[in-house]
Structure formats: structure tokens, C-alpha cells
Amino acid sequence: MNIMYFEPLGRAWQRMKTALFKPFDLHKWLVVGFNAFLAGLLEGHNGGGSSRASARGDDFSFREFLNFPSRAWEWLVDHPGWFVGIVLIVLFLVAFIIVLTWLSSRGTFMFLDSVIYNRAEIAKPWREFSREGNSLFLWRLMFGLIWIVAFTAILIAFFSGASYLYNVAHPGQVPVKFIVAMVLVFLFFLIVTGYISLFLTGFVAPIQSKHRVSSTRAWGRFFQLMGRHPFHFLLFGLFYFILNFAVVMFIIFAGLMTCCIGFLLLIIPYVGTVVTLPIWYTIRAFTLEYLAQFGSEFDVFPPPEAAPLPEAA
Numbered sequence: 425m426n427i428m429y430f431e432p433l434g435r436a437w438q439r440m441k442t443a444l445f446k447p448f449d450l451h452k453w454l455v456v457g458f459n460a461f462l463a464g465l466l467e468g469h470n471g472g473g474s475s476r477a478s479a480r481g482d483d484f485s486f487r488e489f490l491n492f493p494s495r496a497w498e499w500l501v502d503h504p505g506w507f508v509g510i511v512l513i514v515l516f517l518v519a520f521i522i523v524l525t526w527l528s529s530r531g532t533f534m535f536l537d538s539v540i541y542n543r544a545e546i547a548k549p550w551r552e553f554s555r556e557g558n559s560l561f562l563w564r565l566m567f568g569l570i571w572i573v574a575f576t577a578i579l580i581a582f583f584s585g586a587s588y589l590y591n592v593a594h595p596g597q598v599p600v601k602f603i604v605a606m607v608l609v610f611l612f613f614l615i616v617t618g619y620i621s622l623f624l625t626g627f628v629a630p631i632q633s634k635h636r637v638s639s640t641r642a643w644g645r646f647f648q649l650m651g652r653h654p655f656h657f658l659l660f661g662l663f664y665f666i667l668n669f670a671v672v673m674f675i676i677f678a679g680l681m682t683c684c685i686g687f688l689l690l691i692i693p694y695v696g697t698v699v700t701l702p703i704w705y706t707i708r709a710f711t712l713e714y715l716a717q718f719g720s721e722f723d724v725f726p727p728p729e730a731a732p733l734p735e736a737a
Contacts, residue, residue: 427656429663432713433706439713440706443542455544456705457698462531464697464704465524466564467625490587522565529561530554532625536633539708540724556632556639563624563639571617578613582606619661623650626664626711627722634724649718660714667710671703 444453500507533553538544585606589599623646624639631642650657679686690696697704716723 427653427714427717429660429714432717433667433710435713436706436709439539439542439709440702443539444702444705449544452544453698453701455546456535456538457701458546458694459531459534459538459549460701460704460708461694461697462527463535463625463708465528465531467528487590490583490590493583521568525564525568526558526561529564530557532560532629533557533633535708536630536712536724539705539712540633541726553633556629556636559638559640560624560629560632563643567620567624574613578606578610619658622661622664623657627715630712630715630724631722634722645721649722653718664711667707671707675700675703 444456500510530550530553533556534546534549537549537553585602586599589602590597627646628639628642631637631645632639635642635645637645675686675690679690686699689699712724716725
């Protein structure tokens, strides 16, 4: 089986041009853009700042770093008002994220419907794919809970292990090898969760849409496919990352060329999605075109209309 990468991207680009520019329809842009906005509520480019270690590198700074969790807990216990306030804020954020997850899960199938059938509808796909959207929502909640537990376990392992090495096994010596090992573990954790998120939205949800099955059953079908072609999907993840990196660079360049006016549009919810809709439409169509290469079982696009028979002479 000859699996290609640039050719599906080219077909996705052609689909985007046909859907959004032939002809240009502002109403269609607004409707499809709304579906894309809902689908992308949980997506974004997560950035992380890095803090430099103390230039002195003395024992006190690293010891304070290791003691930060216990000191933070002691401070919260000594300030019950702040403790209650932080708990309430966390509960509000959790509830807010759950609502966004539900809306994004339903929006995922609404945007899929727009791309697959080249139509601009909101109410119909919202109702038609309610069961699949709710299944995706529950799977995302479960995955999010597992992610939090795993992330917490990594943090506990890091602080407990580093504390033991620094205070007991090798007193006063910063455990550089242990820190590097934990950083690699964390990077591996991020890569794995990134692939799971990509496969969920890029392939599992389309399989749900085509076969009208739950997320769990769609994962089963995808795992069977990936088991036969593991290298292709791992390489796709790398290609997808490079593609998104290029998109980010292009958006930054475009924003700078407009004297940062473009950035002002992009930060406005929904408006930013509509302005950049060709990008997200192409990327969404790209995952579908790539999946279609593995056979009719995974081709979500409807068959082209049969050409009319020639009239008899």
C-alpha cells in the first residue's frame, strides 16, 4: 500500500478552495467558522516558560525548590480564607472546562459534517451526531482524568526522588542525572498524550462519524488499522507537527506584516477562527484525506455523483 502525505494535503487544499471560494459565500464562512470554533475550543498552542536556575547554583536555592510543595501546603493551611477561595476557583475552572469539553465534542462532528459534505448547517449535525458527540465527550473526560493522575504521579516521583537523592543518598549534591531522566520521562509523556489527542480528533472521530459507533468501538477499529501500519501513523504525527509549526509561523508573519492588526483579530473568539478558516478547513480535510487512503472502510467522503449516461442517438 502506497501511503502518501503531500498528495492528501493537496487534495485537502483543493477541497477548501472549492468549499470556501467557489463561490465565496459569507454566510457559509460564518456557519462553517462557527462549527470550527466549537470544535477547536480545547485546542491551542500551549506554551511554557522556562525559569533559569540560580546563577549561584548554591544548595539553598535547590533545597528551597524541593521544599516548595510542603511550604505551599503549609501556607494554605495557615490561610484558610485563601485556601477556600482557591478551592472554589479550581472547582469553577473544572466545571468550565467540562462544559467546553462537551461543546467541543459536539462541535467536532458539526465541523466534520461541514467538511465531509461541503455544507453549512448547525442544528442538523448538532442533533444528528448527539450520541457520537456525547460518547466523545465521556471519553475525553476519562482521558483527562487519567492525564491528571499520570501528571500528578510524575510530579510526586520527581519531588520525592530528588529530595531523597539530595538530602539522603548524596547530601548537598544536585541530582542532575535524575533530573534529566525525569525531564525525558515528562517529554515522553507529552509525546504520547499528544499522539492520543491527534488520533482521537483526526481519525477516531471520523470513524465514529462514518460508522455511527461509540468512541471506544472507533478506537478498536483504529487500533486494528494502526497495528497493520504503525510506521505510517507515527510518521503522520511528525508530519502533522511540522505542518502546524509552519502554520503558526505563517500566522505570526502575517500578523507582523499587518502591523499587529491581524493579532487583534485572532485573539477575538470566533472572529479569529473565521479569519483563519481556510487553514483549519484544510487541516481538517487533510486528516480525512489521509485516512481515506487505507480503504473504503475509512473513507468518510461520499462517493462522487455518477456521470450521466450519454443519450441514445
